[in-house]
Structure formats: structure tokens, C-alpha cells
Amino acid sequence: MIDIPYLTDQQHQVREIARGFAEREIRPVARDLDREARFPWATVKQMGELGFMGAPWPVELEGAGMDYLSYVIVVEELARVDASHSITVSAHTTLGTSPIVNFGTEEQKQRFVPLLASGRVLGGFGLTEPGAGSDAGGTQTVAVEKGDHYVLTGSKIFITHAGVGEIFVVTARTDPTSARSGRGITSFIVTKDTVDVDTCTAVGIGHAPDLPKTPGVKAAKKEDKLGWRASDTRELILQEAIVPKENVLGEPGMGFVNFLKTLDDGRIGVGALSLGLAQGALDECLKYTAERQQFGRPIASFQAVHFALADMATEIEAARHLVYYAGWLRQNGKPYKKAAAMAKLFASELATRATIKAVQLHGGYGYTTEYPVERMMRDAKVGEIGEGTSEIQRIVIARELLGDVVAVTG
Amino acid sequence: MKIAVCVKRVPDSEARIKIDASGKAIDEGGVKFVLNPYEEFAVEEALKLKEAAGSGEVVVISAGSDASQETIRTALAMGADRGVLLKTDHIPLDPLPVAKALAAELAEGGYDLIFFGKLAIDDYSHGIGPMVAELLSLPCVSAIAALQIANGKGKAEREIEGGVEVVEFPLPAVLTTDKGLNEPRYPALRGIMLAKKKPLDVKDVALETGGLDVLSLSYPPERKAGRIVGEGAAAVPALVDALKNEAKVL
Numbered sequence: 001m002i003d004i005p006y007l008t009d010q011q012h013q014v015r016e017i018a019r020g021f022a023e024r025e026i027r028p029v030a031r032d033l034d035r036e037a038r039f040p041w042a043t044v045k046q047m048g049e050l051g052f053m054g055a056p057w058p059v060e061l062e063g064a065g066m067d068y069l070s071y072v073i074v075v076e077e078l079a080r081v082d083a084s085h086s087i088t089v090s091a092h093t094t095l096g097t098s099p100i101v102n103f104g105t106e107e108q109k110q111r112f113v114p115l116l117a118s119g120r121v122l123g124g125f126g127l128t129e130p131g132a133g134s135d136a137g138g139t140q141t142v143a144v145e146k147g148d149h150y151v152l153t154g155s156k157i158f159i160t161h162a163g164v165g166e167i168f169v170v171t172a173r174t175d176p177t178s179a180r181s182g183r184g185i186t187s188f189i190v191t192k193d194t195v196d197v198d199t200c201t202a203v204g205i206g207h208a209p210d211l212p213k214t215p216g217v218k219a220a221k222k223e224d225k226l227g228w229r230a231s232d233t234r235e236l237i238l239q240e241a242i243v244p245k246e247n248v249l250g251e252p253g254m255g256f257v258n259f260l261k262t263l264d265d266g267r268i269g270v271g272a273l274s275l276g277l278a279q280g281a282l283d284e285c286l287k288y289t290a291e292r293q294q295f296g297r298p299i300a301s302f303q304a305v306h307f308a309l310a311d312m313a314t315e316i317e318a319a320r321h322l323v324y325y326a327g328w329l330r331q332n333g334k335p336y337k338k339a340a341a342m343a344k345l346f347a348s349e350l351a352t353r354a355t356i357k358a359v360q361l362h363g364g365y366g367y368t369t370e371y372p373v374e375r376m377m378r379d380a381k382v383g384e385i386g387e388g389t390s391e392i393q394r395i396v397i398a399r400e401l402l403g404d405v406v407a408v409t410g
Numbered sequence: 411m412k413i414a415v416c417v418k419r420v421p422d423s424e425a426r427i428k429i430d431a432s433g434k435a436i437d438e439g440g441v442k443f444v445l446n447p448y449e450e451f452a453v454e455e456a457l458k459l460k461e462a463a464g465s466g467e468v469v470v471i472s473a474g475s476d477a478s479q480e481t482i483r484t485a486l487a488m489g490a491d492r493g494v495l496l497k498t499d500h501i502p503l504d505p506l507p508v509a510k511a512l513a514a515e516l517a518e519g520g521y522d523l524i525f526f527g528k529l530a531i532d533d534y535s536h537g538i539g540p541m542v543a544e545l546l547s548l549p550c551v552s553a554i555a556a557l558q559i560a561n562g563k564g565k566a567e568r569e570i571e572g573g574v575e576v577v578e579f580p581l582p583a584v585l586t587t588d589k590g591l592n593e594p595r596y597p598a599l600r601g602i603m604l605a606k607k608k609p610l611d612v613k614d615v616a617l618e619t620g621g622l623d624v625l626s627l628s629y630p631p632e633r634k635a636g637r638i639v640g641e642g643a644a645a646v647p648a649l650v651d652a653l654k655n656e657a658k659v660l
């Protein structure tokens with residue numbers, strides 16, 4: 001067990017709960033979920049009951065009322081066993097729920113957050129578009145004001161939970177004169193029915209029939225992905241969606257500023273996820289190399305293997321403290337943009353390296369689904385892409401270092 | 411339904427145990443302590459009974475050092491209502507003084523059921539539950555693996571050598587819990603936050619030493635290395651001979 005002197009007893013206890021749950025409930029099903037690309041409703045329900053779906057949100061809003069590092073530890077520990085479960089929690093919490101907690105009116109919080117924080121309904125964040133990925137300010141989705149509502153038209157792609165979820169924060173351009181710039185983008189809360197109504201009704205979570213749904217919002221085809229296969233990624237279509245003005249989130253025109261803050265949070269989440277993946281890969285290697293015999297002895301007795309394990313462990317430790325540091329800064333109200341970008345950049349690139357190494361140390365067995373390391377390797381790569389690519393993280397970090405000297409885009 | 415669950419703080423079963431300088435106790439430094447796993451079953455069963463009844467109170471009681479507050483909080487995080495710590499610096503090896511202190515606390519509590527784990531994984535004495543029952547003149551069913559409570563009566567199953575024993579008993583009663591009784595819940599994160607605000611009474615107690623004393627602790631003997639007696643069918647007679655005459659297992 002990881003024992004870190006600067007964590008509180010409560011944070012250690014949270015780790016134990018998350019690790020115990022992941023080992024007992026997720027490990028036995030992770031391989032099949034990945035192969036079948038099936039969303040794990042049963043374990044998501046349990047995660048809701050345990051408070052994982054709203055760990056950092058106030059108890060009054062049906063969150064668990066935990067500190068931010070406790071949340072980070074939950075995301076890390078889930079990814080140690082299965083990255084899909086981890087991204088489900090992270091995307092739901094930091095992308096889906098946090099904008100409403102951070103920028104919502106009291107009335108919006110009361111209306112949406114308890115459903116989300118308790119895990120009764122899944123949430124997501126629709127920012128990326130076919131023409132606006134790294135260049136998120138290039139949003140083409142338009143929102144036209146009509147009396148007491150807006151009409152939204154556009155397409156959001158690669159949206160986590162677009163299919164399974166019911167509550168989404170989406171961005172759209174409210175000021176057409178400011179095309180291709182961050183100004184004039186507004187955030188909206190939209191709702192739709194989950195695509196899994198029958199399963200949800202059977203399992204008892206995921207669908208809120210009483211929640212009014214936004215006409216014109218629907219999910220399209222599910223992406224067939226390399227990794228995070230048990231997580232739901234789809235296009236979210238806004239087809240003349242009629243969104244009442246009470247669902248405008250934050251100040252009109254402030255959408256760009258707000259989602260940059262949401263992405264900072266998301267980056268700590270992806271950092272924690274990547275850290276957990278790398279730790280999981282190391283743990284698999286420690287077990288396997290001690291058991292696997294070649295040339296009459298365990299392969300862990302070869303010095304080349306020592307070096308690989310030592311490098312992995314050292315980099316993981318470095319990543320862990322970067323991620324926790326970013327979480328600590330956020331928790332204590334300090335600026336954390338640069339730390340979050342560094343944590344995500346370093347941890348996600350490490351996860352790719354460490355999981356590739358893990359497959360290597362497992363030899364041919366590692367290349368089969370008999371061992372989890374091939375799945376970990378596939379799951380790691382997207383950490384370098386989602387919520388801002390590694391290149392974008394470097395741009396963010398350089399901009400923080402250099403200030404406005406570098407007028408780079410991204 | 412008012413239920414008491416007595417719990418003990420014990421070293422984690424995976425902890426590496428070191429003997430301290432006195433040679434009579436373990437060195438607690440760096441050792442992780444947990445709620446005695448057999449008492450997780452007890453807490454779970456108490457919570458399930460309360461939930462089924464729709465009302466009631468689950469009180470968690472522990473005798474031990476200040477650190478046992480943590481153990482009590484774990485049970486509170488699972489859902490118990492309040493805790494009582496009978497604070498003492500030293501838990502004697504003899505279970506009787508501990509049983510007396512617990513019995514004194516339990517006597518006036520008006521409990522319908524009093525749960526213990528069937529044993530604590532540190533000393534394996536199995537003693538406290540039955541002793542408390544005796545001190546309070548209550549019926550005691552030990553090592554239960556199934557339980558039903560209805561109309562002021564209980565029915566429990568005990569797994570015994572080669573079968574299952576079914577025992578009926580009147581309430582109030584003392585029960586000690588075995589593996590298989592239930593699947594203990596994880597404390598929810600929300601539960602941990604709520605547990606901080608639940609009442610936990612700390613009462614100083616002075617325990618007698620009792621009639622037992624630890625003379626010394628020692629590590630189990632190291633396991634001897636294995637021996638390969640030969641290969642293939644030709645080795646079978648030598649193996650049979652070794653199993654018969656050396657290991658004496660055949």
C-alpha cells in the first residue's frame with residue numbers, strides 16, 4: 001500500500017476503499033468489458049453508492065464532501081485496475097459536473113448537481129467539434145437567441161458519455177461577429193435521454209424520467225476505440241435544440257474562459273488516471289517478473305529487469321507528486337493551471353512508456369489478453385490526446401513561463 | 411432494535427510483524443492497523459438488522475488505546491450510529507478483564523443483541539464474546555454463519571465439522587460472527603464524512619492484569635527448503651518412502 005506522510009488518514013482510507021473496490025468488483029470484469037466495449041452500469045451504480053461519482057462536491061448537493069486530493073486518489077486507484085472506470089468517474093465529475101458546481105446559479109445547482117453527484121444520472125462536457133479540437137476557441141456550433149430561449153445547432157464529437165449520459169454542458173457561439181475567437185462563446189446545460197433506457201431502468205440508475213429533456217439533442221454512433229473501450233464516446237448532435245434561457249451556464253460570452261478552467265480540472269483528472277495506469281502496470285510487472293522463470297531463475301533476477309523496474313518506479317513517484325501537487329494547489333485555492341498541465345503531460349507520457357515496457361517485460365504473454373498489460377497499453381495512449389494533447393500542454397506550460405511573449409494558439 | 415457491536419483494533423493480516431525490544435510485545439511502528447475482519451461481519455450484520463427493522467441504533471464499543479477511535483470511526487463510516495471507547499493503555503492477554511470492562515459498559519445499555527467477531531486475528535483467543543455473555547447471564551451463540559431474527563427470537567446457523575448446526579435462542583443474546591455470514595459493505599466516502607460528526611464517547615477504564623502473562627514472543631520457525639527426490643516414475647518409491655518415514659503424512 002502506498003503510504004505518503006503528507007496525506008491525511010482520511011486520504012489513506014479513501015485509497016483503501018477505492019483500491020479494495022477496484023480489486024474486488026472491477027478486476028474480475030475489466031477484460032470482458034474491454035473486449036465487448038460495454039458500459040459497466042452495474043459497477044457504476046456501486047460507484048455512485050460509494051460516493052465516487054461526486055467525491056469533491058458538497059454533501060448538501062449529494063456529493064461526498066471530500067477534499068480534492070481524495071477525489072484524485074479515487075481516480076488514480078480505479079485506473080490502477082481499469083482506466084475505463086477511471087475516465088467514467090473523472091469525465092463525469094470534472095467535465096460533466098464541475099462546470100455546474102463552479103459556474104451554475106443556485107437554482108441550476110439544485111436542479112442538476114444532486115442527480116449527478118449521487119451518480120443517479122451521468123454527465124458530460126461537449127466542447128470538441130469536427131473543426132475545433134486543439135483549437136477549442138474555433139467552435140462552430142451556434143446559439144441564436146429567440147425570446148425566452150436559444151436555438152443551438154452544431155455537432156460535438158468524441159464526447160464522453162454522449163450516449164449513456166443525460167446532462168451535458170456544451171459550448172456554442174452566441175456572438176457571430178466574433179467568429180474564430182474565444183469571445184462570444186457561451187456555455188449551456190442541455191439534457192437528453194440515455195441511449196440505455198431499458199438497462200438503466202433494470203439497474204436502477206442512469207435515467208431520470210422526470211428530468212425535462214431538451215428537444216433536438218441526441219447521441220450518434222458510438223466510436224470504436226483503441227482503448228477506454230468500456231467508456232462511452234460518441235458524437236452529440238444539437239439539431240435546432242431549444243434551450244431555455246435558465247439553462248445558460250455562467251455569463252453569456254464567458255464560455256471560453258469557463259471551459260479553460262474546466263479543462264484545468266480535467267487535466268488533473270487525466271494526470272491521476274495516467275498515474276494509476278502506470279502504477280498498475282508496474283504492480284503487474286513486479287508480480288510477473290518474480291514468478292516467470294527463464295534460464296533457471298526468475299526474470300526479476302536479471303539486472304536489465306531491475307533497471308526497467310527501477311526507472312518505472314522512479315518516474316511513477318515523480319508523476320505522483322506532480323499530480324498530487326496540482327490537486328493540492330487546487331484544493332487550497334492557489335493558481336494551478338501550469339501544475340495541472342505539467343502533471344497531465346508528464347503522467348500521460350509516462351503511462352504510455354511504462355505500459356509499453358510492461359508488455360515487453362511480460363514477453364509473448366503480455367501481448368495476449370491473458371494478462372491486463374496489453375489493455376493498459378491501449379488505454380494509456382489517449383491520455384496524451386484527450387483534454388488537450390501533449391503538444392497543447394506544452395503550449396500552456398510555455399505560455400505560463402513566458403507570459404504573452406509567445407502569441408501561440410491552442 | 412438496539413444493537414451493540416464490540417470491535418478490536420488489530421494489525422492488518424498482511425502486516426509484517428516485528429517483536430519489540432521487551433520481547434513480549436510486537437513493535438507497532440510502521441504496522442497498519444485495521445478493524446478486526448471478523449468484526450466487519452458483525453458490523454454489517456448489525457446494520458442489516460437495523461435497516462430491515464427500519465429503525466433502531468447500532469452502537470460500536472471498543473476497549474483499547476486512543477488509536478482505537480480510528481477503528482470505531484471505520485465502523486461509523488460503514489453506518490453505525492455512535493461509538494464508545496473504553497480507553498486503556500494496555501490490553502492484557504487474559505480476556506477476562508476486558509470482558510468485565512465491556513460487560514460493565516453493556517449491562518445497562520438495554521441492547522437486544524450484542525455482537526462480537528468470533529475471534530480477533532491478533533491473539534486468536536475466541537474468549538471475550540462468551541465471557542461477556544456469561545457475565546451478563548445472556549445466551550451466547552458463537553461463530554454464526556447465518557442469522558434470522560423474528561418476534562423476539564433468533565435462529566442462527568453454525569458451521570461445524572461435517573455439517574451445519576441450527577440454534578434457536580431468545581433475545582437479548584450475545585452472538586459471535588464467522589466468515590460467510592455476509593459480505594461487509596465498503597464504507598462510502600459520504601459515510602466517512604458523516605462519521606466524523608457522529609458521537610464517540612471516550613471513557614477511561616482501568617483493567618486488571620488478569621491471570622495470564624506473556625513470557626516471550628518468538629517468530630515461527632523458518633520453513634525448510636524443499637528437496638527433489640528424483641525425476642519421473644523411477645522417483646516414486648523414494649517419494650513414497652520420504653512421505654511415509656520422514657514427513658510421516660502417509
Ligand SMILES: Cc1cc2nc3c(=O)[nH]c(=O)nc-3n(C[C@H](O)[C@H](O)[C@H](O)COP(=O)(O)OP(=O)(O)OC[C@H]3O[C@@H](n4cnc5c(N)ncnc54)[C@H](O)[C@@H]3O)c2cc1C
Nearest residue numbers: 125126127128133134158159160385386387388389391410
Ligand atoms: C476517448 C476520447 C474522449 C474524449 N472526450 C471528450 C469529451 O468528453 N469532451 C470533449 O469536448 N472532447 C473530448 N475528446 C476530444 C479531445 O479533447 C480532442 O480529441 C483533443 O482535444 C484533440 O483534438 P483533435 O482530436 O481535433 O486533434 P487536433 O486538434 O486536430 O490535433 C491533431 C494533432 O495536431 C497537433 N496540434 C494541433 N494544434 C497544434 C499546435 N498549435 N501546435 C502543435 N501541435 C498542434 C495536436 O497536438 C495533435 O497531435 C475526447 C477524445 C477522445 C479520443
